Amino acid sequence: MLTDTEGIVLRQVKTSYNRKMILLFSKKYGKISAGTSIGEKGRSKSSLALKPFTYGRYELFKSRESYNINSAEAIKSYYKIGENVDKYMNGAYVLEFTEKILAEGVQSAGMFNLLLDFFSVLENRDRGIGSLVLAYQTKAFKYAGVMPSLDKCTICGEKKEPAVFSVEEGGIICKDCWQNLQNSQTHTLIYDAKFGIVGILKYFSENSLVNLANLALREETGKMLQKLIREYAAYYLDAVDLKSEKLV
Numbered sequence: 533m534l535t536d537t538e539g540i541v542l543r544q545v546k547t548s549y550n551r552k553m554i555l556l557f558s559k560k561y562g563k564i565s566a567g568t569s570i571g572e573k574g575r576s577k578s579s580l581a582l583k584p585f586t587y588g589r590y591e592l593f594k595s596r597e598s599y600n601i602n603s604a605e606a607i608k609s610y611y612k613i614g615e616n617v618d619k620y621m622n623g624a625y626v627l628e629f630t631e632k633i634l635a636e637g638v639q640s641a642g643m644f645n646l647l648l649d650f651f652s653v654l655e656n657r658d659r660g661i662g663s664l665v666l667a668y669q670t671k672a673f674k675y676a677g678v679m680p681s682l683d684k685c686t687i688c689g690e691k692k693e694p695a696v697f698s699v700e701e702g703g704i705i706c707k708d709c710w711q712n713l714q715n716s717q718t719h720t721l722i723y724d725a726k727f728g729i730v731g732i733l734k735y736f737s738e739n740s741l742v743n744l745a746n747l748a749l750r751e752e753t754g755k756m757l758q759k760l761i762r763e764y765a766a767y768y769l770d771a772v773d774l775k776s777e778k779l780v
Contacts, residue, residue, distance in 0.1 A: 536591045537561060538607065540647055541584050542631045554582055554601060555631060556590065559644055563634040566592060566599035581606040584627060585613050587648060610651040619654055622661050625776040626650060626668055632771045633676050642675040649741040660748025662758070665780065667744050669761050670736040678702075678768040682734050685709055694725040697733075699763050704730055721767070723760050732757060 537560035545553045547567075554566050570578045581588035581604035588607050593600040613623045630647060634640065650668045657664060673679045681703030684691050694704035695711075699721035705713065713719060723729055732749070749757065765771035 533594055534591065534602070535560070535594050536589060539588060539590050540644065541582060541586045541588070542627050543584060544582055552582065556599075556601075557630070557634065557644065557647065558590070559641070560639070561594075561599075562638040562640060563631070563636055564599050566590075566601045568601035568604075570601065570604065577606065578604045580609060583609070585610040585623060585651060587651070610655045612655045613651065618661055619657070621776065621779045622665050623651070623654055625774065625780045626665060628774050628776045629669065629765070629771060630672070632774065633672060633765070633769045640675055643672065646671055646675065646741070653741050653745050657745065660746075662754050662780065663747050663749045664741065664744065666749070666754065666757050666761055667736040667741060667747070669765065670733055671741070673764070673768075674737065676769055678764075679737065680704075680733070680764065682730055682737065687713070694730050696725055697723040697730055697760065699723075699760070699767050702768075721763055723756070727756060728753065729757055729760060 537558040539556040539558040541554060542557050542563070543555040547553055550571060551567055551569050554568060555563070556566055557563050568582065570582060580586070581590070582601070586606050586609045589605045590601050591603045593602055613619045626647075630643070634643065646668065650664070653664060654661065680697070684704075685694070685706040686698065686701040686703045687705055687709035690706060692706035692708070695707040696705050697703065698705050698719060700719065704725065732753070736744070762777070
């Protein structure tokens with residue numbers, strides 16, 4: 533049947549016989565793979581809508597087992613991202629990260645809008661690009677259903693001052709519970725809460741990316757949060773072995 537959807541191109545792969553496979557984050561069907569024979573001759577409007585960092589409208593032929601893109605039209609091309617190496621590398625990492633954590637064929641309006649917000653802020657940002665990526669990933673945890681507990685101790689459930697952030701426990705642990713855990717077993721993937729990381733994660737989760745447009749973390753803090761967030765994503769979402777991870 534014929535159908536249409538808005539979507540964001542995550543990846544394009546050229547195959548045989550002048551065909552391409554487009555990994556599309558569609559608003560209507562979630563993450564899908566769709567083939568197409570739309571060529572690049574004459575730089576048609578349709579071909580421009582098949583490139584990564586593009587938000588477009590797509591006419592699909594949908595069968596039981598596959599999708600084909602019959603036509604495409606760009607609604608917004610975030611081409612400025614590709615004009616800056618740092619923006620492009622970080623943007624490519626976010627696309628791969630998003631591809632990894634999205635379930636096949638499952639709608640996620642929240643993630644869809646979050647990714648568009650990320651493109652919009654990244655395109656016009658000149659500093660603190662790494663901080664923006666960390667904020668995006670933190671907010672993505674919410675839509676993936678694995679948001680860490682930042683207000684209550686994950687052990688006792690009480691609102692107490694946090695001693696540490698535990699990846700394995702899924703959030704903060706208060707001083708009393710942390711003392712008991714240390715006495716009973718060895719814990720890994722632990723981060724000391726005194727470095728302000730819990731406050732930053734809360735700030736990320738409570739504010740839109742647009743409101744975080746001018747935020748730039750100190751280098752030491754950014755590196756610590758990057759390590760924490762990547763370990764958390766690997767532990768709960770199996771977001772590991774990303775090809776672009778080493779480039780940012």
